[in-house]
Amino acid sequence: MSYSDKVIDHYNNPRNVGSMDKKDSDVGTGLVGAPECGDVMKLQIKVNPQTNIIEDAKFKTFGCGSAIASSSLATEWVKGKTIDEALAIKNTEIVKELALPPVKIHCSVLAEDAIRAAIGDWKKKQEAAKPVAAQVAQ
Amino acid sequence: MSTKTATPSSQDHGQHANPKGIKLPIYMDNHATTPMDPRVLEEMLPYFMEKFGNSASRNHPFGWAAEEAVELSRERIAKLIGATPKEIIFTSGATESDNLAIKGVAEMYREKGNHIITAVTEHKAVLDTCKHLEKFGFRVTYLPVQKDGLVDLDDLKRAMDDKTILVTIMAANNEIGVLQPIAEIGKMCHERGVIFHTDAVQAIGKVPVDVNKMNIDVASITGHKLYGPKGAGALYVRRKNPRVQIVPLIDGGGHERGMRSGTLNVPGIAGLGKACAIAQEEMPQEAIRMAGMRDRLKNSIMSRLDEVYVNGSMEHHLPGNLNISFAYVEGESLLMGINDIAVSSGSACTSATLEPSYVLKALGTGDDLAHSSIRFGIGRFNTEAEIDYVADRVVETVLRLRELSPLYEMAKEGVDLKSVKWAAEAH
Numbered sequence: 381m382s383y384s385d386k387v388i389d390h391y392n393n394p395r396n397v398g399s400m401d402k403k404d405s406d407v408g409t410g411l412v413g414a415p416e417c418g419d420v421m422k423l424q425i426k427v428n429p430q431t432n433i434i435e436d437a438k439f440k441t442f443g444c445g446s447a448i449a450s451s452s453l454a455t456e457w458v459k460g461k462t463i464d465e466a467l468a469i470k471n472t473e474i475v476k477e478l479a480l481p482p483v484k485i486h487c488s489v490l491a492e493d494a495i496r497a498a499i500g501d502w503k504k505k506q507e508a509a510k511p512v513a514a515q516v517a518q
Numbered sequence: 519m520s521t522k523t524a525t526p527s528s529q530d531h532g533q534h535a536n537p538k539g540i541k542l543p544i545y546m547d548n549h550a551t552t553p554m555d556p557r558v559l560e561e562m563l564p565y566f567m568e569k570f571g572n573s574a575s576r577n578h579p580f581g582w583a584a585e586e587a588v589e590l591s592r593e594r595i596a597k598l599i600g601a602t603p604k605e606i607i608f609t610s611g612a613t614e615s616d617n618l619a620i621k622g623v624a625e626m627y628r629e630k631g632n633h634i635i636t637a638v639t640e641h642k643a644v645l646d647t648c649k650h651l652e653k654f655g656f657r658v659t660y661l662p663v664q665k666d667g668l669v670d671l672d673d674l675k676r677a678m679d680d681k682t683i684l685v686t687i688m689a690a691n692n693e694i695g696v697l698q699p700i701a702e703i704g705k706m707c708h709e710r711g712v713i714f715h716t717d718a719v720q721a722i723g724k725v726p727v728d729v730n731k732m733n734i735d736v737a738s739i740t741g742h743k744l745y746g747p748k749g750a751g752a753l754y755v756r757r758k759n760p761r762v763q764i765v766p767l768i769d770g771g772g773h774e775r776g777m778r779s780g781t782l783n784v785p786g787i788a789g790l791g792k793a794c795a796i797a798q799e800e801m802p803q804e805a806i807r808m809a810g811m812r813d814r815l816k817n818s819i820m821s822r823l824d825e826v827y828v829n830g831s832m833e834h835h836l837p838g839n840l841n842i843s844f845a846y847v848e849g850e851s852l853l854m855g856i857n858d859i860a861v862s863s864g865s866a867c868t869s870a871t872l873e874p875s876y877v878l879k880a881l882g883t884g885d886d887l888a889h890s891s892i893r894f895g896i897g898r899f900n901t902e903a904e905i906d907y908v909a910d911r912v913v914e915t916v917l918r919l920r921e922l923s924p925l926y927e928m929a930k931e932g933v934d935l936k937s938v939k940w941a942a943e944a945h
Contacts, residue, residue, distance in 0.1 A: 391851070411924065413940065415925060415940070420940070441923070444850035
């Protein structure tokens with residue numbers, strides 16, 4: 381199988397590799413996929429609670445080159461976006477950008493899932509923190 | 519020795535010299551196919567133009583010259599496996615040989631019984647042929663294998679019944695290089711009057727195979743796994759003690775004593791014979807050299823990386839094979855990182871079916887480790903310098919990919935990956 385230049389570029393120079401503190405209330409963590417399926421993506425976002433803008437994103441991926449490229453691209457795209465803008469990213473856009481062949485479409489689906497899971501985790505943390513914040517205000 | 523001969527592919531594939539003087543890309547996938555030995559090509563060349571005759575033409579020197587080449591090849595193949603020339607039938611390769619052996623025996627002995635025994639780690643040419651026969655009333659037992667890839671002889675004994683007509687178990691596995699206890703299996707078959715076929719394509723020319731000592735009745739052989747040409751194969755069919763008969767797949771002019779009609783591929787056959795003659799001559803030293811390089815590769819990788827697992831028994835093993843799983847790293851991404859080296863992976867991503875290797879799964883290797891496996895197939899034309907280069911490239915790439923792997927990070931944090939509830943993938 382031959383890879384597109386963009387997949388090769390992300391594979392050779394993955395953007396935003398790393399991890400953030402899972403316990404930080406501004407950080408949302410998405411962990412999707414399964415080792416038995418050959419793909420696991422961890423995508424993390426750091427959100428500014430005032431603006432809802434994703435200020436930083438990190439990823440680590442176990443998977444093929446297309447999975448690595450899809451998650452690397454996802455971190456690039458979510459950075460600087462608001463939560464709602466990030467939720468609007470579609471896997472088909474990732475497929476198009478990386479020129480993924482049909483057998484690799486599931487990699488882009490997983491990347492979209494990872495974005496949603498990270499945002500979901502962050503939202504959960506915000507809601508859990510709310511009553512506490514309210515109490516403090518009283 | 520043959521190492522002094524230039525690798526035939528050295529001028530092709532856009533290869534370029536790297537600073538160490540190694541030609542890239544390096545071919546280390548010799549279970550898929552082998553480069554042809556230049557001595558084999560030399561043997562074949564006259565039979566394309568000057569000696570183009572049909573070996574079945576009995577009345578003129580063109581035919582005689584072709585026939586002479588065919589008979590010389592038959593002798594050379596027979597000699598390598600301890601058979602007689604009349605027991606060698608030429609075919610187009612391993613898949614045809616496996617089909618001819620299994621379907622040919624099944625049809626011939628149908629009156630006697632309808633039960634066939636094979637193993638789950640066989641090549642698809644055997645498994646799919648058996649599956650085909652199931653549609654026609656044959657009963658097939660697919661023996662499991664043990665953790666080391668070997669068939670349990672007690673399982674085989676229990677599987678045999680009075681309807682068993684054929685046992686087909688490979689000599690050496692194409693993925694994990696494990697050598698099955700062929701001699702013991704052959705003995706058990708002969709004691710019960712059951713025909714024993716072995717797909718020996720990965721073993722012949724690499725390790726000693728003797729049809730009499732091992733009680734083999736039918737054996738598949740192919741040229742391109744032992745530095746011969748593609749499209750040239752053979753089937754050994756025993757002629758006495760017992761005499762085995764097979765029904766042909768291809769009917770026609772009655773070539774090959776009626777077992778395989780069709781004008782013979784004379785250049786291919788000449789090449790196959792020469793490849794066997796070279797193997798006969800050089801196998802003892804070559805096997806030692808292959809095993810030495812294999813161990814060098816294994817030790818070099820395993821001394822520098824943790825959580826690397828060898829797949830299959832190392833005790834009963836082809837000299838040139840090494841199949842290892844690199845935990846927390848997916849096989850296809852590893853192949854992408856070592857793209858100047860040609861090897862194979864058991865990862866689902868590298869297969870058409872998107873399923874990880876069924877051979878590794880049969881060993882009880884978890885799907886996660888099957889996805890992380892790489893098969894190195896070391897061959898006649900590989901050098902120690904190449905082994906060292908490959909080991910270095912593999913180690914640096916695995917280290918890089920582990921830094922990228924969430925599984926490695928979790929394992930290092932002490933998370934038991936087996937206890938994690940993974941979100942199912944949406945595809």
